[in-house]
Amino acid sequence: SQTIHQWPATLVQPVGSPLSLECTVEGTSNPNLYWYRQAAGRGLQLLFYSVGIGQISSEVPQNLSASRPQDRQFILSSKKLLLSDSGFYLCASTPRRTYEQYFGPGTRLTVT
Amino acid sequence: RKEVEQDPGPFNVPEGATVAFNCTYSNSASQSFFWYRQDCRKEPKLLMSVYSSGNEDGRFTAQLNRASQYISLLIRDSKLSDSATYLCVVLDVFSGGYNKLIFGAGTRLAVHP
Numbered sequence: 001s002q003t004i005h006q007w008p009a010t011l012v013q014p015v016g017s018p019l020s021l022e023c024t025v026e027g028t029s030n031p032n033l034y035w036y037r038q039a040a041g042r043g044l045q046l047l048f049y050s051v052g053i054g055q056i057s058s059e060v061p062q063n064l065s066a067s068r069p070q071d072r073q074f075i076l077s078s079k080k081l082l083l084s085d086s087g088f089y090l091c092a093s094t095p096r097r098t099y100e101q102y103f104g105p106g107t108r109l110t111v112t
Numbered sequence: 113r114k115e116v117e118q119d120p121g122p123f124n125v126p127e128g129a130t131v132a133f134n135c136t137y138s139n140s141a142s143q144s145f146f147w148y149r150q151d152c153r154k155e156p157k158l159l160m161s162v163y164s165s166g167n168e169d170g171r172f173t174a175q176l177n178r179a180s181q182y183i184s185l186l187i188r189d190s191k192l193s194d195s196a197t198y199l200c201v202v203l204d205v206f207s208g209g210y211n212k213l214i215f216g217a218g219t220r221l222a223v224h225p
Contacts, residue, residue, distance in 0.1 A: 042217075043215055043216070044156070044199075044215045051210050088153070090155055094211060099143070099203050101213050102158065104155060105154075106154075
C-alpha cells in the first residue's frame with residue numbers, strides 16, 4: 001500500500017513571501033498526483049493534477065504553481081503569497097489502474 | 113446545479129442510532145463512487161468504494177442507484193467515534209489516464225452519549 005508524506009505540517013508565512021510545499025509518495029509507481037486546498041469550514045478545491053513527470057494541469061488560475069520533478073514527488077509553489085492562500089493543503093495520489101484516491105496528512109498554511 | 117450534492121447536516125444523533133446520508137450527482141457518465149470520512153483538521157480518508165449496486169462493511173452500507181443518480185450511506189449502531197464529516201465523491205474519467213474526483217461539500221455527523 002502507498003504512503004504519502006507532506007511537509008511541513010504547519011506553516012505561518014507573511015504576505016508576499018514565497019512558498020514551497022512538498023509531497024512524496026511511497027509504495028506505488030507512476031501515480032496520478034493532485035494538490036487540493038481546503039479553506040476553513042469549506043470543501044475541497046482541486047488546484048493541480050499530474051499524470052506523469054513534468055505533466056501538470058491547473059484547475060484554477062491563481063498565483064500558485066506546481067511541479068513534478070520526479071515520479072513520486074509533487075511540489076506546490078508560490079512566488080508571493082496572498083492572504084487568501086491560507087488553508088489546508090492536501091496532496092493526493094491515485095495508483096495506476098485504480099480509481100481510489102488517498103490523501104497525505106496535509107499542510108496547514110496561515111498567511112499573515 | 114452542483115455536480116455532487118449532499119444533505120446539508122449537521123446530523124446530531126444518540127449512540128446506537130441509525131443514520132442515513134444522501135447524495136445526488138449530475139453527470140450520468142460518472143463511473144465510480146466513494147464515501148470518504150474527514151475528521152476535524154485531518155485529511156479525508158476513504159471509507160467505502162461503491163462500484164455496483166452497493167457495498168456493506170460492518171455497520172456501514174452504501175447504495176448506488178445509477179438510474180436516479182443517487183448514492184446513500186447508512187450507518188447502523190452509531191458510535192461516538194463515527195462523529196466526522198462524510199464526503200460523497202464521484203469519479204469522472206478522462207482520456208490520457210487522468211481521473212478526477214468530484215467532492216460533495218460533506219455532511220457533518222455528531223454522535224452524542
